[in-house]
Each structure stands twice: as structure tokens, then as C-alpha cells.
Amino acid sequence: MAERSDGLAGAGLGLRRALLGPLLSAENPQADFLEVAPENWIGVGGRLGRQFRELAARQPMVLHGLSLDIGGPDALDTNLVKAVRALMQDIGASLYTEHLTYCAADGHLYDLLPIPFTEEAVTHVVERVQRVQDIIGEPIALENASYYAQPHADMSEAEFITSVVRRAGCDLLLDVNNIYVNSINHSYSPYEFLQALPLDRVRYIHVAGHYDEAPDLKVDTHGTSVIAPVWSLLVEAYSLLGPLPTLLERDFNLPPLPELLLEVEQIRQLQHTARAVLPGRAHG
Structure with missing residues (x-):
């Protein structure tokens, strides 16, 4: 896809409060961008x-929301969206992303749940995304989500994602771990699924670890290291898109920062290799 002037490049890291001190103490940026x-x-x-804003002044940040409830039945929380826009302006964040899920029904459910893959749901989500984008003032990006049961489907997951992205005019936050988890839990090829997505709309990429509950059940925890099939x-x-900016997510069981940075460096090495193979598609 076309280059964007949003400050995103290279290998990023999800910021947790426990990482504030170590990141601020480092002489040089330890990740190319941060996500909060x-x-x-x-x-x-x-x-x-103060620490948060000091860190934001040092390097690019993007916002990755948890509670927008873009696919839910409750009224859209426009106050939250306005607060997000204010935070973006405050710290100079270049992008707001969310999950293509719902998380509220007469109040927050504190979980990210799957939306039915139906034309009615597409229309519902598109209208809400467009309202969010009107407030934010630019396209947002939605993440392909992990899920464990599907309430109803008149189209495939890839068709649903593509319809929402195309009609809403938003971008895609491509989570390759979620693709892998879903491919095991729902018995499909992760490579075929990847190729079926609207890849020209990918803004950046997530990579993460997960928990092996059983051979046929993976749980998207972001609490372990990334495994070989996800790499x-x-x-x-990268072979399809070029080495787009890619972020390591780690939410739980946080190891020391140097250990996390080994995985960030692995992202950089894969990006370097991809640039060498596809020089005409180099990104970030």
C-alpha cells in the first residue's frame, strides 16, 4: 500500500505501565514506535x-483501544471518541485503532466478542466506524479479532472484514497471531485466509504469543513468547505486503525489558530480510 506520513516504521512494542521506567531510563529508543x-x-x-508524556515526546505512539464496542447494540460512546481525539492531539499520536468486535450490551462485558458475519452487521458497523472517523478526523484501523464461537454467518470471516473495511473507508490492523489462533480453532488455512483479506488497506501488523489449551484450542492471551508458526x-x-511496521504485543507475564526486546529485534531482522528480497516494496 502507499507510504503514510504517520511516523510508523520498523518494529514497535506495546507499552505497559511496568515498562515506563525501563524505557525512560534507556539512553536510546528501545522500539521504533509504541502502542498504548x-x-x-x-x-x-x-x-x-508526566512520565507518559515524556516518553511520547521521545518517539512515535499509536493508540489501540479496548472499549469502543464498534459492533455492539449500545449507543456509540462519542464521549470516549472525543477523549481519544484529545489524547491523540495531546501526545501527537498518529493513529487510533480498535478491534472488529463488540464488548458491550446494556453495559460493558469486559471481553471482545465476535460480530455475526452478516450483511446487516456490516451495515451496522460501517455506520458506526464512519461516525468515529468523523470525530477523529481521519481513518481508523480495525483489527481482525480472535474468537472461539461464531453466533451466525452468512459470509466468511474474510468477506465480512473486507466488506467492513471497503465500505467504511477504514484501514486494517493485521494481527497474524489472531489469524493463526483462529485457523487452529476453526480449522482453516492461515495462509489462504491471509491472502483473502483486503491487504491494500493494512496500516500495520501485530504479532503476539498465545496459550495452548489443547491441540485444537489456542487462546489469544498475549502472555507468552511468539511461536515459530506465527513468525x-x-x-x-511480508512477502505479500513488504515489511510493514510491526508491533510486538505482550500484556501479561511481562519478562524483563531486554528479553522483550529480543523479540522486537527478531521483527527487525525479518523486516531486513524482507527488504532484501523485495527491495521495490520496502516499507518503514
Whole structure:
């Protein structure tokens, strides 16, 4: 896809509060960009707020939301979206992303649940995305989600994602771990699924670890290291897209920063290899 002037390049890391001190203590940026959940930082002041803004002044940040409920039946939380826009302006964040899921029904459910793959759901989500984009003032990106049961489907998952992205005019946050998890849990080829997505709309990529509940059940925890099949799927994504900016997600069981940075460096090495193979498609 076309280059964007959003400051995203290279290998990123999801920011958790436990990483604030280590990242600020480092002499040089330890990741090329950082991703934060806006809900965790809206209205935060004091020492944490100062540290957060100091870090934001050092390197690019993007916002990855947890509670927009883009596919749910409740009224769209426009106050949240306005607060997100204010935070973006405050720290100079270049992008707001969310999950293509729902997470509320008469109140927050504290989980990311699958939307039915139907034309009615597409229309519902598209209208809400467009309202969000009107407030934010630019396209957002939606992440392909992991899920464990599907309530109803008149189209495939890839067709659903493509319809939403095309009609809403938004972008795609490509999560290769979610593709792998879903491919095991729902018995399909992750490579065929990847190729069926609207790849020209991919803004950046997520890679993460997951939990093996059983041979045929993977749980998207972001609590372990990335495994070899997920790295391989990332390499395939680079072969199709070029080495787009890619972020390591780690939410739980956080190891010391140097250990996390080994995986960030692995992303960089895969990007370097992809640039050498596809020089005409080099990104970031």
C-alpha cells in the first residue's frame, strides 16, 4: 500500500505501565514506535502522566483501544471518541485503532466478542466506524479479532472484514497471531485466509504469543513468547505486503525489558530480510 506520513516504521512494542521506567531510563529508543490503550491514559496526571508524556515526546505512539464496542447494540460512546481525539492531539499520536468486535450490551462485558458475519452487521458497523472517523478526523484501523464461537454467518470471516473495511473507508490492523489462533480453532488455512483479506488497506501488523489449551484450542492471551508458526505467518505477510511496521504485543507475564526486546529485534531482522528480497516494496 502507499507510504503514510504517520511516523510508523520498523518494529514497535506495546507499552505497559511496568515498562515506563525501563524505557525512560534507556539512553536510546528501545522500539521504533509504541502502542498504548487510550483508556489507560485518558485523564492520567501526576507522576505517571508526566512520565507518559515524556516518553511520547521521545518517539512515535499509536493508540489501540479496548472499549469502543464498534459492533455492539449500545449507543456509540462519542464521549470516549472525543477523549481519544484529545489524547491523540495531546501526545501527537498518529493513529487510533480498535478491534472488529463488540464488548458491550446494556453495559460493558469486559471481553471482545465476535460480530455475526452478516450483511446487516456490516451495515451496522460501517455506520458506526464512519461516525468515529468523523470525530477523529481521519481513518481508523480495525483489527481482525480472535474468537472461539461464531453466533451466525452468512459470509466468511474474510468477506465480512473486507466488506467492513471497503465500505467504511477504514484501514486494517493485521494481527497474524489472531489469524493463526483462529485457523487452529476453526480449522482453516492461515495462509489462504491471509491472502483473502483486503491487504491494500493494512496500516500495520501485530504479532503476539498465545496459550495452548489443547491441540485444537489456542487462546489469544498475549502472555507468552511468539511461536515459530506465527513468525512464519509474519514472513508470509511480508512477502505479500513488504515489511510493514510491526508491533510486538505482550500484556501479561511481562519478562524483563531486554528479553522483550529480543523479540522486537527478531521483527527487525525479518523486516531486513524482507527488504532484501523485495527491495521495490520496502516499507518503514
